[in-house]
Amino acid sequence: MEVNEKLYRPITEVNYLRAENADRYRAIMRFFYHEHERIRYWLYKEDVYEEMKEQRRFADYTMEQCQNDLQALNEWGNLTAHQDTSKASTIQEFKNKRYRYQLSEYSVAIERMTIELEQMEIEGASLQPTLLERIRQQLEKFEQQLTASPQDAHGWWQLLSDDFLRLNKDYQDYIRTLNSARAEELMKSREFLVFKDQLIMYLRSFVRRLQEQGLIIEGLLKNIEEPVREALFDKIVRYELSIPRLGETLRYEQVQEAYEGKWKSLYDWFVGENGENEVDRLYGITNDIIRRITRYALQIGEFHHQGSNRREEYRHIADMFGKCKDLQQAHCFSAQVFGCESILHLQSDVARESDSIYQGVYEEKGEVSILEPRARVARKKSIRKRAQDHSLEQQILQMEIFAKQEEQQRQVEALIQNGKIVFSRLPELDEDLRKVLLGWISRAMGNSDHRSRNDQGKTYQVRKEKEGECSVVFSDGTLVMPCLEIVFEEEGVE
Incomplete structure (x- = not known):
């Protein structure tokens, strides 16, 4: 820049x-x-x-x-x-x-x-295949410009660049219009069905012409040699500089850079790099719009038929079922009307009399099932029951809990030797005792002096017995931990 x-x-x-x-x-x-x-x-x-x-x-x-x-x-x-x-x-x-x-x-x-x-919404954008044909025709005259006069070559270049700019601008404006929120809202309305086919035909016609002309233009651009193009551009630039202008001075490099940029945009639009160009991208975008239009139209049709009254259709189908000669003919007619995809399947847990896979559903014994109403108005009447007295069960459960706590307390007191519990000397313990002892350690280590009180109100302190680690065996595994000891303090002694 x-x-x-x-x-x-x-x-x-x-x-x-x-x-x-x-x-x-x-x-x-x-x-x-x-x-x-x-x-x-x-x-x-x-x-x-x-x-x-x-x-x-x-x-x-x-x-x-x-x-x-x-x-x-x-x-x-x-x-x-x-x-x-x-x-x-x-x-x-x-x-x-x-x-x-x-x-x-x-x-x-x-x-x-x-x-x-002001006229953007009035005029609107469009996809004009004629612009592709005009670009192709201008590129076919490329070699003629080498021997033409500088004025004619300059006019040729202006027509080519103007058509390309118009094509690029029109397609971007038109695609942006179809992808706008207003277009999305219109595509979901019933009024859209009126010109849906016309719009799809318009887009498909443009895509078909784009494929035809795009391949021809791509071939023409690839066949243009770089030295030939540079020589032609040199003649066009020099003619541009020869045009007298008041109060404006153009430089050769400035004009050449502008022309080279337009040519590169034209080349990338139809040829591109690494197999990617704007033609293929526009082709994919247009196909996506066609698919979206078709999907919206299908949804509008389904929604329209979903709310229609089909009483007469059901009555006509019922009359046709009534005219069937036997049950077998009714089965065949049902397969034609409803098909296998939309058939209603009912499942039951009743025990079958036979395990044969060839036995039809009409040969099975009937089963009666009571269905509860699902509507909010028709609710099942609730039956009131007297409150039951569970005080006895609660007392028994409370006694069991107290007994378990007393037993656990006796086991803990049995581990205290000389007013302390040394973890390196503990016998095999159960899971409940492990939770109690580790809980005491956790509670004490949370304080700065490593002191705390247990559930019985006894004050204790967690100390390190010796350096190293010890193994404590429990009923559900072995715990490797530092050699700690829990020392209980006598009441009144700090």
Whole structure:
């Protein structure tokens, strides 16, 4: 990217698009632009004032407001003011400085942009296969441009680049329109079914022409040799530089880089790199849109038929079943109407009288099943029962818990020797005792002095008996741990 001072300059000419009185400024600028297109470049403030007064929105517009608006547009660079002294017959008229106003070049370009933005939704985008054919025809004339005049070669290049830019812009705008939220909402409506087939036909026609012309264009681009293309571009660039321009100086490298960039974009669009190009990508995107349109149309149809009243259809099918001669004919008719995929299967746990796989369901003995209603209104009546007294079971369970705790306490006291429990000397213990002892250790190690109280209120301290590790055998395994001991302190002794 070439960076110059123009890139950093603020564009004050667009201020009128977002200023406080943007409605008045835009109306004035649009009036100047229309007159500019009619080759009426210079306008007086009286012309602007009369045009604004004709607009219903600006019925209260005054000459003072018009003068202020023109002055503001002049300060922003949108208008160029020139004092008209040709009709000044007195000194007073000369001092009043009657001005004429003209659009600047920036303002002309800005107004063209705003008109294009306003007409985007009106014109809409489209996929034009004719652009592909025109690009193919221009590329077929590539070798002729080597012997043509620089002016004709330059015109050929302008037609080719304009068609390619139009193709790229139109396809991006059209695909963006089909992928928009508005299009998604429209595709899910019933009104979409009216032109669904027409849209799919339009897309498929473009894809077919894209495949045909895209392969031809790809072959033409691959056959163009690099030295030949550089020689042609050198002739086109030199002609571009020979065109006289006021206040603008173009450099050879600048124009050549712009042309090379356009050619590379054209080459990548149809040929690409590593087998990936924009043609294949557009082909995949279009097919995805067609599949999405078809899926939405199918969903709309299913939803429409889902809510329809099919009473007459069911009655007609019931009459046809009633006209069957025997049960076997009714079985055949059922297979034709319902089929095997949508058949209703009922499963039961009743014991069969025979395990034969060839025995039909009509040969089995019938089974009666009581079905509970699933509706919210028809609920099964609840039966109230008297509350039962479980106090005896609770007392028995409480006694068992107390007995277990007393037994556990006796086992713990049996492990205390000389007021302490030494883990390296413990016999084999059960799982409950392991949980008690390790719980005591965990509770004490959480304090800074390694002291705590057990459930019986006895104070103890966890100490290290000796260096190293010891193995304590439990009923569910062996625990390897440091050589610790739990020392119980006598009451009243710190």
